[in-house]
Amino acid sequence: MSFSKASNYIDSNTASAVELLSRLVQQASTQGNEQGVQAVVIEKLKSLGLEVDVWDPEYSVLATSLYFVPSRNNFGGSPNVVGVLKGTGGGKSIILNGHIDVVPEGDRTKWTHDPFSGKVVDGRVYGRGTTDMKGGNVSMLLAIESLIRSGIRLKGDVIFESVIEEESGGAGTLAATLRGYKADAAIIPEPTNMKLFIKQQGSMWFRVTVEGRSAHGGTRYEGVSAIEKAVLVHQAILQLEARRNARITDPLYKNIPIPVPINMGKIQGGSWPSSVADLVTIEGRIGVAPSEEMEEVRKELRACVQDISNQDPWLKDHPAKVEFFGAQWVPNALEETHPFVGVMKKSFEAVYQKPVRIEASPWGTDGGLLGKVGGIPTLIIGPGETRMAHYPDEYIEVKEMIGAAKVFSRLLIEWCGTNP
Amino acid sequence: MSFSKASNYIDSNTASAVELLSRLVQQASTQGNEQGVQAVVIEKLKSLGLEVDVWDPEYSVLATSLYFVPSRNNFGGSPNVVGVLKGTGGGKSIILNGHIDVVPEGDRTKWTHDPFSGKVVDGRVYGRGTTDMKGGNVSMLLAIESLIRSGIRLKGDVIFESVIEEESGGAGTLAATLRGYKADAAIIPEPTNMKLFIKQQGSMWFRVTVEGRSAHGGTRYEGVSAIEKAVLVHQAILQLEARRNARITDPLYKNIPIPVPINMGKIQGGSWPSSVADLVTIEGRIGVAPSEEMEEVRKELRACVQDISNQDPWLKDHPAKVEFFGAQWVPNALEETHPFVGVMKKSFEAVYQKPVRIEASPWGTDGGLLGKVGGIPTLIIGPGETRMAHYPDEYIEVKEMIGAAKVFSRLLIEWCGTNP
Secondary structure: HHHHHHHHHHHHHHHHHHHHHHHHHHHHOOOOOOOHHHHHHHHHHOOOOOEEEEEOOOOOHHHHOOOOOOOOOOOOOOOEEEEOOOOOOOOOEEEEEEEEEOOOOHHHEEEEEEEEOOOOOOOOOEOOOOOHHHHHHHHHHHHHHHHHHHOOOOOOOEEEEOOOOOHOOOHHHHHHHHHHOOOOOOEEOOOOOOOOOEEEEEEEEEEEEEEOOOOOOOHHHHOOOOHHHHHHHHHHHHHHHHHHHOOOOOOOOOOOOOOOOOOEEEEEOOOOOEOOEEEEEEEEEHHHOOOOOOHHHHHHHHHHHHHHHHOHHHHHHOOEEEEEEEEEEOOEEOOOOHHHHHHHEEEEEEHHHOOOOEEEOOOOOOHHHHHHHHOOEEEEEOOOHHHEEEEEOEEHHHHHHHHHHHHHHHHHHHHHOOOO | OOOHHHHHHHHHHHHHHHHHHHHHHHHHOOOOOHHHHHHHHHHHHOOOOOEEEOOOHHHHHHHHOOOOOOOOOOOOOOOOEEEOOOOOOOOOEEEEEEEOOOOOOOOOOOOOOOOOOOOOEEOEOOOOOHHHHHHHHHHHHHHHHHHOOOOOOEEEEEEEEEEOOOHOHOOOOOOOHOOOOOOOOOOEEOOOOOEEEEOEEEEEEEEEEEEOOOHHHHHHHHHHHHHHHHHHHHHHHHHHHHHHHHOOOOOOOOOOOOOEHHHHHEEOOOOOOOOOOOOOEEEEEEEEOOOOOOHHHHHHHHHHHHHHHOHHHHHHOOOOOEEEEEEEEEEEEOOOOHHHHHHHHHHHHHHHHOOOOEEOOOOOOOOHHHHHOOOOEEEEOOOOOHHHHOOOOOOOEEEHHHHHHHHHHHHHHHOOOOOO
C-alpha cells in the first residue's frame, strides 16, 4: 500500500527533518523578525516543487475584516508564505496551517541551552518555537515531502500556509484567508500532544474601569473608595462566569471545572495609602465558548457590569466602564460527526494503533479565523508539549514530530484522494 | 489691664508680622532644605532677646526612641531651633511648637501666584506653608513679642520650638523632646481654623501582601487568584474597621461617621490579563484612636489578617502578610477637664467673645510625640484654612493670624502667670 512507502520515507528522513527544524529555530522569528525564517521555508517549498506565494499582509486589506486585531500599524517586512501542491483534480482540498512567529525567549538565564540554538539532545530539539509550533510545521512539510518522494499523486490541492502574527491575534492567517486561500478542510498542528481538539475556546481581553472619589484617609467617609466599588464589580463578574458556565452542556467539557473562565488577571488602583482611591482598573481575559459569537460575549460582559452599576447608588451615577483591548482569539468548533473528523481519527489510528483522544482546548488558535472567516472545517492536532509553549527550555520530542508527520501523510492520502 | 496693651501692640504690628510670614514662605523649606528658613527664625528670636539653641537632630539619638520614624538616614544641615524666654520663676512653663518644614508645591501650573512668593493679596498671604504652618508660627512669635514689648514679665518659661520633619513623621519634635525640652503644657498651632482639637487621631501606614498561584487564564482553575484572596482580606479589614469604630464612645466623635477609619488606598496585583494573579498588595492607613497605643493597633490588624487567613483553605497555608511602613503619627488626647483646656477656653473667649469649638482631629500632629514621649499636656489650635493645607494656592487670612496671636498672648499671661 502506498502509505507504507510514505511512512518508510519519513522514518529514513528523520535526520534531515530535525536539521530543518533546527534551522527554523535558529531564525529567531519574534514579531517583526519573520523574514529570515520564511526564507528557509520558501527554500524548502521550492525544493519540493510547490507553487510559492510570498507577500507582506496589507493593513488596509486586513482592516476590512471585523476579526482584525490591529497588533501593529504595518506588516511590511513580515511576509506570509503559502506553498500549493496542485492536485490532479476531483479530490478534496486541504489547508495545512502553521504559524512561524514565536513569543520572545524571556529571561535567558532560565534556559539550559541558547533559546535559538535548535540544539538536539537525547531525542529532543530545544529552543523557542520548537513546540509552538515550528515542530508541527516540519511534520506537515515532511508529510508533503513523503508523498512527493514516494510518487503518490493527490487528487485534491494541498495548501501549506506559513503565517505570521498568530501570537498577537492572527493577522497572518486572516491575511491568507482574505487573499482567497480556501479549502474543504484545514488542520493546524499546534502542540496538543497529538490529542485532537475539535473545539477551541476563544478569548478576548477586557478592561473594567471603576471610578471613586478621592478624600483624605482620615475622613475617608467624605470620599468613595473605587477599591470597594471594584470589589462589587469583581464579584458580579465571578457570578457572570458561573452563569455562563452553567449553560455549557457539551459533554466534551464535562471534566473541565470552568469550561470558559473569566480570568481577572490584573488590578490596579489608588495612588497613595492615605488617600481614598478614585480609580481602579481590572484587566482580564474572557473565554468564548466554541458555539458563541465574539460580539454576544462582549454584550453579556457589558450588561453584567451595567447591571451591578445600576444596583449601587454611587455606580448608578458613575457606572463602571468596559473596554475590549489587545489580542483576541476567535473560537472554533467542528462536530464529531463531521467527515473530516472521521478521516482524522482513522489516520491517527492507522499510525498509533489506538484511538485519538478528543478534547476541547482551553485556548484559541488561528482555527477560529479559518472557521469563521474562511468557512473551513478546521481541526487542531499536533506534536509537542503544550505545557512547554512560551516557557524556558521549550523542546519537542523528535519521535512525536515524526509520528505526526505520518498521521498527516496518511490524512492527505485519505482526504485528498490518490491517483493509481 | 496688661493684656490690652499686648493686644494693642499686636494690632499695630500686623504689617511687620505679615512681612515676617512672607520672608518665612520665601524660604522654600521642603524636606532637607530647612536651613534658610531657620536662619530667619534665629534672627527673629535673637532680636527678641531669647536664648537660642540650634542643632541638627542626630540619628543615633532619635533611634533610641520607639517612636522614631526613620524618614532619612541623616539630618545634617536640617537644624531644629529652640528659643527660650526665661520666666522669673514660680509660674507654669509652656512649649509653643510649630513645624517649619513644608510639603512640596506640586504642580506649579495650578498656582495663581508663585508658591514661594509669600504674596499678600486682599488680606491674605499666599504660598506653600502659609497655613501649614508658618502662619501659626508667626502668631506665636508675635504673641511672645507683644508681651516683651509691652513690658509684661512672665513667671513661667516659654519654650518656642521651630522643628523640622513634621510632614515625614515627627523627627524634629522627637529630637527636641529627647534633648530635654519639657514643659507643663504645649500648644501646636496647626491650621484648625481656630477650633480647639483636644484629641487627635493617630495613624500608620500598612501593606498587606496576598499570595496566589499563577496559571494560564484559560485554565484558571489550575491556579489560585491572589485578587480573589485579596478581596477576602479587604472585606475582613472593613469588618475590623466596623468593630474598632463600634468601640468608640467618646461623645466628641458622635457626629463622625467613621472616627478611626481604615483606608485601603492602593491596590496592585497581577501582571497580565490572561494569567492568574499570583501576588496582590493593598496599602493603606489605619487610624489610631486618641486612647490607643500604636502597638495594640498593629497587633489588632495583624490578628485580623491572620484570622481571615485561617478561614481559607489556600490562605491557611499561604497566609496574607502585614507590614507597617512609611510615616506614622502618634495619637494624643487631653481631657476637657484638664486645667490647660480651661485656660485655653478662657483665652479664646477673651479675644473672640464666643466659646471655642472643641473637636477631635481626624489626623495626627506632633502633639502625639509631645504627649507620649514628653508627657506634656498638648492642645492643637491655630489659624489657617485646614482644607488649603497641601493644596495649590494655599493661603492664610491675616486677620486670623492676628486673632490667634492675641489668643496665644492671653494664654501665656494666664498660664505662665505675670509679675506686677
